[in-house]
Amino acid sequence: GAGVSQSPRYKVAKRGQDVALRCDPISGHVSLFWYQQALGQGPEFLTYFQNEAQLDKSGLPSDRFFAERPEGSVSTLKIQRTQQEDSAVYLCASSPAVFGTGSEKLFFGSGTQLSVL
Amino acid sequence: RKEVEQDPGPFNVPEGATVAFNCTYSNSASQSFFWYRQDCRKEPKLLMSVYSSGNEDGRFTAQLNRASQYISLLIRDSKLSDSATYLCVVSGGGADGLTFGKGTHLIIQP
Numbered sequence: 001g002a003g004v005s006q007s008p009r010y011k012v013a014k015r016g017q018d019v020a021l022r023c024d025p026i027s028g029h030v031s032l033f034w035y036q037q038a039l040g041q042g043p044e045f046l047t048y049f050q051n052e053a054q055l056d057k058s059g060l061p062s063d064r065f066f067a068e069r070p071e072g073s074v075s076t077l078k079i080q081r082t083q084q085e086d087s088a089v090y091l092c093a094s095s096p097a098v099f100g101t102g103s104e105k106l107f108f109g110s111g112t113q114l115s116v117l
Numbered sequence: 118r119k120e121v122e123q124d125p126g127p128f129n130v131p132e133g134a135t136v137a138f139n140c141t142y143s144n145s146a147s148q149s150f151f152w153y154r155q156d157c158r159k160e161p162k163l164l165m166s167v168y169s170s171g172n173e174d175g176r177f178t179a180q181l182n183r184a185s186q187y188i189s190l191l192i193r194d195s196k197l198s199d200s201a202t203y204l205c206v207v208s209g210g211g212a213d214g215l216t217f218g219k220g221t222h223l224i225i226q227p
Contacts, residue, residue: 043204091161109160
């Protein structure tokens with residue numbers, strides 16, 4: 001498709017369940033980001049990929065969070081043993097630019113709204 | 118982490134009026150600056166980049182003041198469709214340096 005696609009759009013999980021969130025970036029985009037956005041807050045950085053390399057994962061809140069982009073295109077964010085505080089919208093963004101070049105235009109997907117009960 | 122602060126509002130403004138809001142950032146080494154717009158329950162979308170000399174895009178004007186470490190967004194002749202949350206974004210050059218503010222909520226009233 002023409003834009004960044006995320007699935008599922010909504011996910012309800014019971015506390016303790018594992019979830020996997022998928023992101024299909026715009027074809028050819030080098031950079032891929034994951035952000036977490038709580039209600040009424042701005043997006044908070046989670047992790048960054050340049051092609052298949054995860055260059056920064058400093059924003060992942062705990063070792064329950066894991067992200068991968070094995071072939072440099074589709075990415076998956078996995079959350080193990082979900083907790084209520086994980087409830088948020090998870091946004092994926094891609095960019096044709098390598099970050100740090102001053103060309104930081106991000107294209108966001110519609111996000112996955114995760115609710116942990 | 119670098120801090121980016123915005124007045125959350127809401128700013129309630131009559132249609133046709135001019136509205137301006139600022140964003141302050143704490144890292145003097147920040148290199149790139151942007152305004153993103155986010156509609157309710159939608160993803161953020163780039164509104165405009167902010168350049169040192171200031172820049173204009175139609176009814177929107179963005180300015181950067183490096184000495185005081187703030188950027189501003191001015192909207193002239195506001196439209197109902199301008200109602201949204203405006204996110205200030207600051208980049209220090211590294212991946213984790215792309216920091217979003219919490220957003221300023223703007224409501225244009227008929």
